[in-house]
Amino acid sequence: MSTAQSPVAPSTGKLVIAWALVGVPLAYGVYETLTRVAALFG
Amino acid sequence: MGWLDRERTIAPPGFNRWLVPPAALAVHLCIGQAYATSVYKTALVKHFGASLTEVGVIFSIAIVMLGLSAAIMGTWVDKNGPRKAMFTSAVFWASGFLIGSLGIFSHQLWLVYLGYGVVGGIGLGIGYISPVSTLIKWFPDRPGLATGMAIMGFGGGALIASPVSTALLKMYDPNSGAKGWVASGESVGKLFLTLAVVYLAYMMFGAFTIKVPAEGWKPAGFDPTKVRAASLVTTENVSARNAVKTRQFWLVWIALFCNVTAGIGILEQAAPMIQDFFRQPDGTSLASAAVAAGFVGLLSIGNMSGRFAWSATSDVTGRKRIYMVFLGVGALLYTVLALAGSTSTVLYVALAFVIISFYGGGFATAPAYLRDLFGTFQVGAIHGRLLTAWSAAGVAGPLIVNAFLDAQGKPGALNAASYQPALLTMVGLLVIGFVANLLVSPVEARFHEPHAGRVRSEEPALEG
Structure with missing residues (x-):
């Protein structure tokens, strides 16, 4: 029998930490790359 | 190691499925380093006195091993679940760097082939496919979005690894300020050791965060008939x-x-x-x-x-x-x-x-x-x-x-x-x-x- 579950977060803090752990390094990488890309339009 | 088994990773009621993409990303961001090898390619050429082609073989072996291990281990990954697969991938990927660093320190290029290429390549293949099936099951309503988020990490991993590796090489090499500087082999060896530790920790975070949906689970409002x-x-x-x-x-x-x-x-x-x-x-x-x-x-x-x-x-x-x-x-x-x-x-x-x-x-x-x-x-x-x-x-x-x-x-x-x-x-x-x-x-x-x-x-x- 199918059981529909609501996607409501039981622990928002856990969610924020998990996304920050991957999001912050990724944002840093994108930022560093964009500074190199700037040379293309400079 | 029963705590890695699929049965131990079944999500409890109310588990937020949006915790799964960052777990998948943690693995893909780490293995995406494979596309940042150009950072230390010249340093390895100089260190080993090898040609660009001979050093380039390290990457080629890793990519071939990625395809082979993904093809051979795919059924094992599906059967044993994402946690065991991510854990295994983390061990292989980190071991690849450790063996590779040993090869650099001892001037044995074949050890780098074996470490980063073969052992690390197996980690790449298992890691690449490890969260895919789980994401599709958590997001039957948006499978493209879910797998896109994870596989985006493989592309993003190089964006992170490239500047971080450059900074670490400068830190580890006392001659980094010299004109026309090429990183020393020792600094690349230390970089490999550092990456082994950091990637192992990150991938373990992914392995212990990921969960599979309970049997019969579906997202609220999802209609399979559509x-x-x-x-x-x-x-x-x-x-x-x-x-x-x-x-x-x-x-x-x-x-x-x-x-x-x-x-x-x-x-x-x-x-x-x-x-x-x-x-x-x-x-x-x-x-x-x-x-x-x-x-x-x-x-x-x-x-x-x-x-x-x-x-x-x-x-x-x-x-x-x-x-x-x-x-x-x-x-x-x-x-x-x-x-x-x-x-x-x-x-x-x-x-x-x-x-x-x-x-x-x-x-x-x-x-x-x-x-x-x-x-x-x-x-x-x-x-x-x-x-x-x-x-x-x-x-x-x-x-x-x-x-x-x-x-x-x-x-x-x-x-x-x-x-x-x-x-x-x-x-x-x-x-x-x-x-x-x-x-x-x-x-x-x-x-x-x-x-x-x-x-x-x-x-x-x-x-x-």
Whole structure:
């Protein structure tokens, strides 16, 4: 029998930490790359 | 180690499925380092007194091992669940760096081949496919978005590893301030040790965060009958063993192979290519080394964002249609690039950006395409087998481009016209891929799994 579950977060803090752990390094990488890309339009 | 078993990772009621994408990203961001090896390539050439080709073999072995291990271990990954797979991948990936560092410190290049290439490559393959099946089961309503998020990480991993590795090499090498500095072998060895520790920790975070949905789980408001109504999308299931016997699997294999081969053709040659395209009659280029580096960076962003954007879009358009765009529009853009790309740098950069976004999109959309055709039953294992197309393209793409360019002249003396034969060959490949994709039709019922008598761990997510 199918059981529909609501996607409501039981622990928002856990969610924020998990996304920050991957999001912050990724944002840093994108930022560093964009500074190199700037040379293309400079 | 029972705590790694699939049964121990079943999500409790109320578990937030949005915790799964960061777990998947944690693994893909780490293994994406494979595309940042150029940072220390010159240092290894100098350290080992080897040729560029001999050092380049390290990366080639890793990519071949990725395809082989994904194909061979796919069924094991589906059976044992994502936690055990991610844990295994983390151990292999970190061990690869440790063995590689031993090879660097002891001046044994073969140890780097064995470590980073073979052992690390196995970690790459298992890590790449480990979260795919789980994501598809958590997001039956948006499989393209879910797998796009994870596979975007593989493109993003290089964006992080590249500047971090450069900074660490400078920190570890006391001569880093010298003019014309090339990092010492010792500093690369220390970099490998550092990456082993950091990646192991990050991937363990992914392994211990990921959970599989309980049997019969579905997201609130999700109606499987709507999925069934879409053309090409099945709610039946096909085993990995049967999938490779179908025409559909090989048509998608050809489509992916053609798309990847064409993309690699540009990626491999990105920096010299832009300089050659804008080479003046006196031999100088309008594109400086800094501009070429910026172009490579822009392609990395295009590759990464294409993985997410196109894969997410495929949830709306359907997988077959988006592949028609990758291959059909890609062929048109490639033709314009070959024939008119040298008329304007803006045109050239814009064309290359979109083409590379299609390259990334092809990778990220593939798992959802397989889900549509073969169901969720062993989609991870089928995806693993499909990735042999990547390995084959990794060999074919550079071979095609380099063979044509070698025939046109020596590096530094090439211009836009020198690239036309290679680029127009890629157009031909994309047309073949387009036709293959066009021929994809629903899988015949004789390949479907019977509905009764399946063991619990193999029960498809959408049934219950």
